[in-house]
Amino acid sequence: MKIGNLRLDQRYTFKEFKAMGEVTTTCDNCGALLKNLYTIEGEKDNALYIVGSECVEAYTLMNPLEYAEIKRTRAKHLRFVKELRKAKVILINEHDNYWFYISDNPESPVIKKVLSGKWDSNWRGRGIYEGEIKDIIDGMNCPIVHEAKECVA
Numbered sequence: 001m002k003i004g005n006l007r008l009d010q011r012y013t014f015k016e017f018k019a020m021g022e023v024t025t026t027c028d029n030c031g032a033l034l035k036n037l038y039t040i041e042g043e044k045d046n047a048l049y050i051v052g053s054e055c056v057e058a059y060t061l062m063n064p065l066e067y068a069e070i071k072r073t074r075a076k077h078l079r080f081v082k083e084l085r086k087a088k089v090i091l092i093n094e095h096d097n098y099w100f101y102i103s104d105n106p107e108s109p110v111i112k113k114v115l116s117g118k119w120d121s122n123w124r125g126r127g128i129y130e131g132e133i134k135d136i137i138d139g140m141n142c143p144i145v146h147e148a149k150e151c152v153a
């Protein structure tokens with residue numbers, strides 16, 4: 001395991017995973033450039049650290065079940081983000097819930113369908129329009145339809 005900046009006299013628990021599309025920061029332990037951010041918390045200092053995949057494995061290895069959960073969460077999250085990036089239209093309602101539509105036809109019939117409230121199997125994932133997801137959606141080229149508001153596409 002890489003010995004870096006993190007204390008070795010405490011255990012760390014996994015708190016959160018975020019997949020960023022590009023390098024946004026460096027590992028608090030080893031300084032590596034990171035796209036995938038794992039937040040871990042020190043047992044003694046209760047401080048949060050952001051580390052990469054190698055360091056999260058090294059520092060949470062004492063609990064294999066926990067790491068398996070991280071890997072599952074990461075894989076699921078990456079699949080979700082990959083699909084979200086393929087969205088042709090995104091609908092955001094007044095409560096900041098979003099849905100995305102993956103039809104190959106991004107033309108106006110899709111927009112009409114969105115506005116008429118018709119749902120079909122091309123609708124995917126629902127979630128809260130905030131944080132990392134909001135950043136991804138805001139950076140996409142597809143039309144974003146705000147329910148009960150004007151289309152801002």
Ligand SMILES: [Zn+2]
Pocket residue numbers: 027028029030031032051052054055
């Ligand atoms: Zn690292």
